[in-house]
Ligand code: AMP
């Protein structure tokens with residue numbers, strides 16, 4: 001019995017285990033998921049310091065002329081005390097001296113020799129960055145399950161942390177199945193076909209942070225399939241494509257079952273890609289995708305991405321959508337949960353035409369996909385749609401007005 005898309009995603013969320021952890025240098029940790037919380041060991045900023053190049057002053061000295069004979073630079077450790085009638089020149093990031101109540105930026109004073117004319121109003125604490133206003137000592141600044149990016153690395157480095165505990169990298173093994181397939185770097189006969197799925201899954205899995213291995217395409221026999229499976233059983237995830245339908249040489253499921261696969265999902269109520277199968281052999285998760293390129297790609301995006309997030313320990317492991325609108329009228333056959341790939345320009349979603357399960361070319365143009373329920377046959381221009389993004393660097397071939405204004 002096919003499970004629904006939601007049931008399949010629920011099974012993934014509840015059954016896919018998170019891998020164990022390791023400790024690595026922070027510089028290597030981008031894209032990985034932290035597996036424990038990090039508590040600030042000290043305040044950031046560590047001490048009250050100047051937010052501007054300016055003068056450290058007393059508030060009651062506003063609108064007077066004060067004397068300045070000293071300078072504090074970033075990196076100094078001043079031990080003077082500021083008293084009324086005086087100012088100290090101070091650079092951005094330099095520690096605030098004792099007695100200082102505000103900093104006045106250089107551009108707001110008049111300087112003549114050592115005499116500084118202060119503005120008529122000075123606010124208490126103006127232009128002082130307070131200790132702990134960024135990260136407070138003792139608070140959690142990084143939670144287990146958060147994915148690390150360059151800006152997370154900034155927080156870790158600002159706390160003097162050199163190594164971080166993360167979920168280990170997922171090992172993915174990929175192979176195609178089909179007597180008709182040739183690797184893209186070999187000579188091909190007129191009746192043969194290049195294997196485009198395996199390089200696609202190899203690179204997409206790398207994109208998503210996995211350590212990927214690509215084994216020889218399996219012939220359509222049980223022996224060949226079982227031998228390919230045996231050579232990949234040390235992986236955390238095995239991804240195959242092809243041989244999952246009802247053809248005479250579709251032996252993928254049988255071969256995996258012979259080697260002990262326990263099924264989690266046996267076909268999904270989705271078009272395209274219904275024969276998708278998910279199971280486990282020991283600690284290895286197996287995904288058998290259909291051979292048709294576009295069908296396998298949309299199922300990869302929907303289900304394997306969710307599996308990878310779950311295995312990687314990501315707290316945010318559910319798909320999230322962007323609500324946008326349809327660019328043009330669009331119709332589907334209806335009666336099935338249907339995936340539609342499309343382009344997204346920030347304003348609207350434009351379904352790609354044509355897009356059929358066996359095609360390759362629509363995939364490279366797709367920014368995202370929408371999932372249409374079986375009751376829908378016609379969607380008119382302007383209808384609100386929920387898009388699951390595939391690409392996520394948002395840029396344009398046209399120069400856009402990037403400002404927000406009133
Ligand atoms: P199958 O699911 O094995 O019946 O394959 C369905 C269709 O997808 C057939 O037209 C296959 O030739 C094609 N196909 C299967 N595997 C691949 C692959 N790795 N790359 C490109 N096309 C494939």
Ligand code: MG
Nearest residue numbers: 177178242243
């Ligand atoms: Mg086949």
